[in-house]
Amino acid sequence: MTRPGRPDPDPGTWLLNKIDAREQAVTCQIEQAQAEIHVLTARLGELTETIEHLRITRKTLLSLAHEPDTEPVAAPPALPDNPAYQQILTVFADLGRPLRARELCEALDLPLAHNSIQNVRAKLKRLVSHGVLVENEPGLFAQPLP
Template identity: 30%
Template sequence: MVPSLMEALEAREAETRGRVDRLREQIAGLSEELSRLEEQLSRLRITRERVDEVLGDGPSPVAGTPVAVDGGGPADVASALLAAEAELDVTVMSPEYQAIIGRFATSGAAMRSKEVYAALEIGSEARHVEGMRSKLKRLVERGILAETAPGLFKVDGRRLGW
């Protein structure tokens, strides 16, 4: 009887160990998902703060709702940022791109990459200006900016139907 009791205990121990391992895997998966969602929530909060800064005390637009403002002003840019955030576009949400977009939001004018670079008080070395041009082209690809003439960029709302 003793050997069968030991076998039964070993079987229960193995079964319990298996359940513990499965629960640990579930906890690890849930922890990973929680971290991912907390990061997304943090980005949403940052974007909302940026939009509030750009729009001042005006009402915050709802994501996916086009804001009809002519001239590519702050409300247009805020809508584009909300759309980019909704699509989880990490590039557009980065601080460097935020500064570029903010410059266009406050200016509303068409600018060349060298002007944007100078406006951000970074400098005007040729290699940096070329890097800025690449960033502006990425924003054109995403429908936030438009290249109205070769090398001349301004806010574009085509991605939201403005």
């Protein structure tokens, strides 16, 4: 089938053109498949990480459920090595209310001299720093609430 004015195409060129067109189409499909693989690989990584976190959480919860319910026992605060501190705490326990240094001196039958009151106040402050007493307001000391 020859057309007037046009020579017949060379069968070799025609086949090469068909192969080139097919190669370009397949190359495009490969690039699309690789892009999809990249997206799916990223999604697979996210899902794998999520499932691993869920497994770790389950394992942790199950191990905690099988542990006995024990509250950590806090060590009692260490008292300074002086019997006066024990006497002060005994007065607080007996009276069961907040005290000022002057009131504590009276309860301990100490002289109400300035030096005695200041010494007791210093001991009270030291007990506060050790966490044995609290200072509710300036100069007013009490045992902490349980």
